[in-house]
Amino acid sequence: MTVADPSQAVARAQxxxxxxxxxxxxxxxxxxxxVMPFARRMLVEERGWLSEREFTEVLSLSQFLPGPNIINVSIIVGxxxxGPLGALIASVxxxxxxxxxVLAIAALYGRFASLxxxxxxxxxxxxAATGLIIAMGLKMARPLAGSAWPLLIAALGFIALGLLRVPLLWALLVLAPLSVAIAWRTRR
Amino acid sequence: MIPPVLIELVEQFGLLSFLAIGGVNALIPEIHRRVVDVYQWMSNAEFAQAFAISQASPGPNMLIVSVIGWKVYGFLGALVATLAICAPSSVLTFAIAHVWDRFRDAPLRAAIQRGLAPVTVGLVLASGYVLARTADETLPAYAITAATAALALITRVHPLWFLITAAALGAFGVA
Structure with a gap:
């Protein structure tokens, strides 16, 4: 990312x-x-700050790291x-x-909640928003269906967090290394 | 003197920032556990309202954290909670973006990405389950959740239309 790339869509100085x-x-x-689809449209199509491939790389890094994905994208692009100031300005x-x-809506809601x-x-x-999250989870599960272990890991995560209400930290400390180890053993 | 509850907000959401693999939607069960069960900052119903308010607003889906902060300590609480959930992971991202490209073709990087994907799926589905248990109290409410999930899976309708339709149904007392 620090190395100049001739395929880069826009010169940095611009x-x-x-x-x-x-x-x-x-x-x-x-x-x-x-808002990720809109971020892609702005970065790749409207402003040409990133090429298609660069966007995919930035996105995969953002998803891999903790934190809200879109904020990670703004940090990396900024x-x-x-530099650091750009990351701050983009995320703010x-x-x-x-x-x-959202605070305006929350204040309005507090005012009119008696209605x-x-x-x-x-x-x-x-x-309805709950339904959207369930649909998102199922869509994300589709590409995993090729082999059994990813579905098993996903099921274990669901049971631990959803049904048993295990603290997230403990669930992650067990599931993440286990899952990465299986992915490593089954790498192509 | 800094109000203790602000420090608690920083502690709670600052730690969660590092655990938010797969975004804040995957964090809902843990946020619910801490905010409703452990700290009792809000009731089940208030948590469902905060979720609805955050979904009715444009922007990243971590805004539920802002609404929780608002509920706990007004504007300052909202600001502190939002910074606490964003800043730690952002600093980490900034640091790692520096070195990540050097490992572009490393097999370990691929294994980490492939391994974390199913964990994230499990967390997101757990979020859906916890939210359904929190938000849905009546049969029509469950029906809206189920219908939205099914339609979002099989159609390409913009998500906002589901929220608008549901708002209208709820406002007129259908659901």
Whole structure:
């Protein structure tokens, strides 16, 4: 990432701090329930800051590391163009508007929660959003179906966290090394 | 004097930041366990409301943390909780982005990625289960969850439409 790449879509000097801030600001307010598709559109298609391949690499690194994936993307991209300050500016640009909007909604909700329509509407949104998360989990499970062990690991994670309510740290300390070890043994 | 509850927010979400493999949606069971069961900052119903509010807002799906912080200690609580969940993992990402590309073709890197994927799937599905148990109290509520999950799986409808439809159904007392 520190080595110059001739295939790089845009020269580093062309992307300033303001570009980073407003580029990610727009991504932040674009999507509901996850903004990654909008990040891809901005970075690859609209601004050409990353090539398709570079975006995939940045995304896979972001998913591998802990933390909100999209924030990790903003950190890596901001760092690439403008160093530590760029990482800070890109991530603040990303988070600023969603943070203010969600607090505005929370304040409005507190004000009008006594209305039946507001309570009923919010509860139903919560139910639907739960359905979206279940669908996301099942979609992510599809590519694992080729062999048995990934499904077994996923099932163990579900049982430990969902049914038994084991603390996450303990579940991860057991499951992550186990799963990586199996992946290592079965590598092609 | 810093209010103790702010320090607790930093401790709780700062640690969770490092455990958020697969994003914050995978963290829901653990956040619920700490916030509702251990610290009792909110009730089950309030947790479900916080989740709904965070989903009704544009942006990254970690905003439930901001709403929890807001509930616990107002604007300052929201700011502190949000920074606590974002900053540790961001610093780690910044540090690792530096060295990661050198290991682009390392087999261990591939094994780590392939190994963590099923763990994440298990965590996300556990999140769905815990949320359903938290948010859904009536039969129509379970029906909305099931219908949304099924339609999101088999169609390519924008997710926002499910939330809007559900909001309308709930507001008119259907669900």
């Amino acid at each position: 992307v300033g701090a303001g570009d980073l801030f407003f580029g990610f600001l727009k991504v932040g307010i674009s999507g509901f329930g996850g 760092k690439r163009f403008r 640009g990303l988070m600023l508007m969603p943070f203010l909007i 039946d329509a507001v309570r009923g509407g919010t509860a139903a949104v919560s139910s």
